[in-house]
Amino acid sequence: xxxxxxxxxxxxxxxxxxxxxxxxxxxxxxxxxxxxxxxxxxxxxxxxxxxxxxxxxxxxxxxxxxxxxxxxxxxxxxxxxxxxxxxxxxxxxxxxxxxxxxxxxxxxxxxxxxxxxxxxxxxxxxxxxxxxxxxxxxxxxxxxxxxxxxxxxxxxxxxxxxxxxxxxxxxxxxxxxxxxxxxxxxxxxxxxxxxxxxxxxxxxxxxxxxxxxxxxxxxxxxxxxxxxxxxxxxxxxxxxxxxxxxxxxxxxxxxxxxxxxxxxxxxxxxxxxxxxxxxxxxxxxxxxxxxxxxxxxxxxxxxxxxxxxxxx
Amino acid sequence: xxxxxxxxxxxxxxxxxxxxxxxxxxxxxxxxxxxxxxxxxxxxxxxxxxxxxxxxxxxxxxxxxxxxxxxxxxxxxxxxxxxxxxxxxxxxxxxxxxxx
Numbered sequence: 001x002x003x004x005x006x007x008x009x010x011x012x013x014x015x016x017x018x019x020x021x022x023x024x025x026x027x028x029x030x031x032x033x034x035x036x037x038x039x040x041x042x043x044x045x046x047x048x049x050x051x052x053x054x055x056x057x058x059x060x061x062x063x064x065x066x067x068x069x070x071x072x073x074x075x076x077x078x079x080x081x082x083x084x085x086x087x088x089x090x091x092x093x094x095x096x097x098x099x100x101x102x103x104x105x106x107x108x109x110x111x112x113x114x115x116x117x118x119x120x121x122x123x124x125x126x127x128x129x130x131x132x133x134x135x136x137x138x139x140x141x142x143x144x145x146x147x148x149x150x151x152x153x154x155x156x157x158x159x160x161x162x163x164x165x166x167x168x169x170x171x172x173x174x175x176x177x178x179x180x181x182x183x184x185x186x187x188x189x190x191x192x193x194x195x196x197x198x199x200x201x202x203x204x205x206x207x208x209x210x211x212x213x214x215x216x217x218x219x220x221x222x223x224x225x226x227x228x229x230x231x232x233x234x235x236x237x238x239x240x241x242x243x244x245x246x247x248x249x250x251x252x253x254x255x256x257x258x259x260x261x262x263x264x265x266x267x268x269x270x271x272x273x274x275x276x277x278x279x280x281x282x283x284x285x286x287x288x289x290x291x292x293x294x295x296x297x298x299x300x301x302x303x304x305x306x307x308x309x310x311x312x
Numbered sequence: 313x314x315x316x317x318x319x320x321x322x323x324x325x326x327x328x329x330x331x332x333x334x335x336x337x338x339x340x341x342x343x344x345x346x347x348x349x350x351x352x353x354x355x356x357x358x359x360x361x362x363x364x365x366x367x368x369x370x371x372x373x374x375x376x377x378x379x380x381x382x383x384x385x386x387x388x389x390x391x392x393x394x395x396x397x398x399x400x401x402x403x404x405x406x407x408x409x410x411x412x
Contacts, residue, residue, distance in 0.1 A: 007362070008401045014369045015394035021376045022387055031381045136399055143396035150388030163384020165375045171368035178361035185354035199347020200328035 141222050148229035152236070161237040169237075173230040176223040183220045188212045 025031065155161050183189065192209050193202035201207075328345035330336040339346045346352040376382050 005401070007366070008397070011365070011397045012394065012401065014373070015390065015397050017373055018369060018376070018385075018390045019387075019394055021373065022382045022385060022390055025376065025380060025382045029380070031379075031383075136402060140396040140399035143392050143399060147389050147392035147396060150386040150392070154384070154386040154389075158384065161384065163375075163379070163382070165372035167371040168368050171364045175361050175364035175368065178357045178364060182354050182357035182361060185350055185357060187348060187350045187354065190350065196327040198351075199330060200325065200345045201347050201351050 141219070145222065145226055145229065148226065148233065152229065152232055155233065155236045155240070158240075160240045160242075161233070162242050164233070164237065166234065166237045169230045169233045173227060173234065176227040176230065180220055180223045180227065183216050183223075186212075186216075189216060 151164075155164075187198055187201050188207045189209060189212050191198060191207070193207040195204050195206045196202055197206060324330070324336065324339055325343070325345045328339055328347060330339050330345075330347045331349075335346050335348065335352065338352060344355065346355060372385075376385070
């Protein structure tokens, strides 16, 4: 079928666009750091000097900050996110899902130029994961999983996820989630069938549930693993959030994820989700009382009442 | 006057024996065999999966364009992802020739 190839090429094309953007904006037309305040902002992210308070472009939600406690809570969050579980498997290398799903979308579009394919064959192709046992697919599995690690590490180093469209990871999360669900619900994983059994869902060779799972299970685990890694990015985003100056423009577009819109409202939600998620600043008294090296947990508890969190 | 073209419902896929009339209708209209509700939901989840993937990167591309910057993105992330997608292509093409 040509349609899944088109989709596959589309994926590659989109990836190439992203990589091209990276090189273009890095080497050919790098942003002028002194012009855009948003980029000034970014500089302050990367240099790790913790001198953000001197940054005139930092729109701080806590105007009374002493420059001391500002960054402290981040210390504890340098932990584990980056090293997330090395879940094996692959996320999108859904060759099988592509075949099944694209064939369905293909028919949904009503544009099939070819005779209706044998649905049994189509399902068989996708569901029994015939191709996915190949070395190539395993290699792509490895690539997909490992691709998350550099991004997680970069976020960790920057203490920020600014610049990321979190929707990418949300979409990836749901892509893997639904793929896993699709595998779990697949009748071929539930029953043994004679040839063309199961009402036609089995292929001419029938279906062996055990054999099907022996091939599908690694991919289920893999998709779940990437699911976890994408969730880790999402958690980083919740913890460190976006930096407001970078989002002012995009907020006007209305194209961003609504979650982005929410976070764009607050300036620097680098703490816990409920810090800066519902309100920008904790009460001033609490803020000023905080010690520089105060643990984040204390920090959090002291702030909770002002947010009416159920946690309190 | 020739006889008007008659819209006959498409046949069920070969060997397809849906359990219920609804499933038969779905199988006919979708052109894929969905003999049971389990099969239907499995396929539906697959569709949702691919829909998720189709639009995953567009907001990021737009955001980069708007910002004129890729600050915050990891090249390793993008490049390895691209490599993964390229590696999947041969299996999609159902040909043995792999380019990885």
